[in-house]
Amino acid sequence: MFIGHYAPAFLASGTRQGPPLWLGAVATQAIDLAFFSFALMGIEHYRLIAGATASNWLDLYDMPYTHSLVGAACWGLALGLVTLAVWRNRAMAAIVAxxxxxxxxxxxxxxxxxxxLAGRPPLLGLGLWNAPWLEKPLELAITFGSLAFYIRRTQAISRWALPALGLLIAELAVFQAIDWFGARTTRVEAGQQGLALFAYAMVILATALVGATRRIRA
Ligand SMILES: [Zn+2]
Structure with missing residues (x-):
């Protein structure tokens, strides 16, 4: 799951109480932004093992602060509180969390x-990455289905709306294609973590452009 994570952001930002689209994009990937930052800093760790799953070689053996349910809830609470402090909107803060x-x-x-759940076993995961014939269409469907919802619920207010939307769709397609079909390696390198953070940043930028050129329909 990479671009599929943006689906809840597209749904939420298509509603009146929802956050700006860029904030939705930050929120839905906050845990991965933290994970790859922590991996760069040596706080959390992963290995790459050939054939770890049918879809990728990720062996995510150490990520207690970002990918435990308690950790995720703490990040949600933190980002929700920041949202409340800046926007003074409780509904939006709850949605962001x-x-x-x-x-x-x-x-x-x-x-x-x-x-x-809290950094130690039981280890959880339903493993759809091992059923790519199901996971890939599902990820595409929820991503672009929810983006279509967002587009329907909003209207363009700038002639840059279409180019901005085109940029976002192109980025989602390219980054997901690299994730699915890019060259594989078993070496863990800072470059991979940097590339992941760069991809997330580029999508946030594109969602900011889309959000700035559209508004919720009256
Ligand atoms: Zn993740």
Whole structure:
């Protein structure tokens, strides 16, 4: 699950109480932003093992602060409180907190058992990454289905709306294609973590452009 994580953000930001789209994108990937940052800093760890799952080689053996349910809830609470402080909107803050936790729930669908409730076993994960014939269409369907919902619920207010939307769709397609079909390695390198963080940043930028050129329909 990579671009599928944005689905709850597209749904939430298509509603009146929802956060700005860029904030939804930050919230739904907050846990991965933290994970790859922590991996860069040596706080959390992963290995790459050939054939770890049918979809990727990730062996995510140490991520107690980001990918435990308690950890996800703490990140959600933190981002929710920041949202409340800045926007002074309780409904929006609650939605942002829920979006952060949605990441863990979607990961639960696809990860092999490597997620935890509080940083130690039992290890949880339904393993859809091992059924790519099901996971890939499902991820595409929820991502672009929810984006279509967002588009229907909003209207363009700038002539840059279409180019911004095109950029977002292109980024989602390219980054997911790299994730699915890019060259595989068993070496863990800082470059991978940097590339992941770069991809998340580029999607946040594109969602900011889309959000700035559209508004909720009256
Ligand atoms: Zn994740």
């Amino acid at each position: 829920a979006l952060v936790v949605s990441h863990w729930l979607l990961d639960l669908l696809v990860h092999r058992p490597d997620l935890t």
